[in-house]
Amino acid sequence: MVVVSKIEDLKAIITSLKSNQKNIGLVPTMGALHKGHLSLIEKSVQENDFSITTIFVNPTQFDKKEDLENYPSTLENDLKLVEKTNCDLVFTPSAEEMYQENLHAEAFYFDGLENEMEGKHRKNHFDGVGTIVKKFFELTQPTKAYFGEKDFQQLQIIKKMVSKNQMPIEIIGCPIFREEDGLAMSSRNARLNKNQRNSAPFIYESLQKASELLKTSTIENVNQWMQQTYKEQTELRLEYFEIADEATLQTATKKESSKKYRAFIAVFAGTIRLIDNISL
Incomplete structure (x- = not known):
């Protein structure tokens, strides 16, 4: 080399x-x-x-x-x-x-x-x-x-x-490489303290839950659920959660069968910013 x-x-x-x-x-x-x-x-x-x-x-x-x-x-x-x-x-x-x-x-x-x-x-x-x-x-x-x-x-x-x-x-x-507990691998993960690292897998868990909810609910309801669930987290602060069209990345407000969607999230653990996404 x-x-x-x-x-x-x-x-x-x-x-x-x-x-x-x-x-x-x-x-x-x-x-x-x-x-x-x-x-x-x-x-x-x-x-x-x-x-x-x-x-x-x-x-x-x-x-x-x-x-x-x-x-x-x-x-x-x-x-x-x-x-x-x-x-x-x-x-x-x-x-x-x-x-x-x-x-x-x-x-x-x-x-x-x-x-x-x-x-x-x-x-x-x-x-x-x-x-x-x-x-x-x-x-x-x-x-x-x-x-x-x-x-x-x-x-x-x-x-x-x-x-x-x-x-x-x-x-x-x-494809995204993940730790065994689901946290997306990132160079920033090394900066997380013990409590933050223990809480961080919730980011992927919340994306998985949102994906399930969307099958039977509206985008608006999923957005509301996500906002509420992060209010209950002590170590994590939600910066944004968006469901968007994969091609244009524009925020989706309603589901259309002809489009492919992905959920995107950015979360702060203290001052450390973590991002993730999931195909819907």
């Missing part, structure tokens, strides 16, 4: 791969890797001639400075984990390397996908995501790129960006 941190070194490797007509798989990450990330890398290794993992905590997608400062950095351990997957290359640039003198996000329009859910609560977040993913796509020229469905809105936005920019990249969405 090769580890490079300079764009110049990466470009030389990509040029060689392309001249030999190799398929390239890409898994962009922000480090603090867990089994969910590793499953994406393993899938890339299986499906491509050459696999690249990027480890980069992207400053332009954080709306709060303290979130960026508190984001876990475990590069040494991350590299050991990636090596076990038989990944070929890890790209670990600095912010200066990726942004040079211009540490700003490009402005994107994702046909309104960016204005729903996370977009309402994290200003300019998806501009930051779009900026860095586009940079990585341009640098690595992947055949396929792999993203987890935990960030389902991000997945849809990246698919939209690829489509709008006519990039010849297949975007692969992969």
Whole structure:
């Protein structure tokens, strides 16, 4: 496994791969890797001639400075984990390397996908995501790129960006990896204290319950039930719960048989923000 941190070194490797007509798989990450990330890398290794993992905590997608400062950095351990997957290359640039003198996000329009859910609560977040993913796509020229469905809105936005920019990249969405108690795996989970960690599986439980309720009830009733059930939680605070159209991500108010829906949730455990979703 090769580890490079300079764009110049990466470009030389990509040029060689392309001249030999190799398929390239890409898994962009922000480090603090867990089994969910590793499953994406393993899938890339299986499906491509050459696999690249990027480890980069992207400053332009954080709306709060303290979130960026508190984001876990475990590069040494991350590299050991990636090596076990038989990944070929890890790209670990600095912010200066990726942004040079211009540490700003490009402005994107994702046909309104960016204005729903996370977009309402994290200003300019998806501009930051779009900026860095586009940079990585341009640098690595992947055949396929792999993203987890935990960030389902991000997945849809990246698919939209690829489509709008006519990039010849297949975007692969992969199922959410969960702990044994149902909590969606996240780098943020490591920051939970014992009480918060014990309470956090309720997030997935509430999504499962909402999914069951929706079979016999209205969206409005399910929304009301969710608001009430979180008022009874001492360790968890509901930021939002929305049932949305999977394609447009627009909030649904009534069920239509022709549409596919997904439930999305964001919850605070103290200052730690956790997200999850479930197909309905």
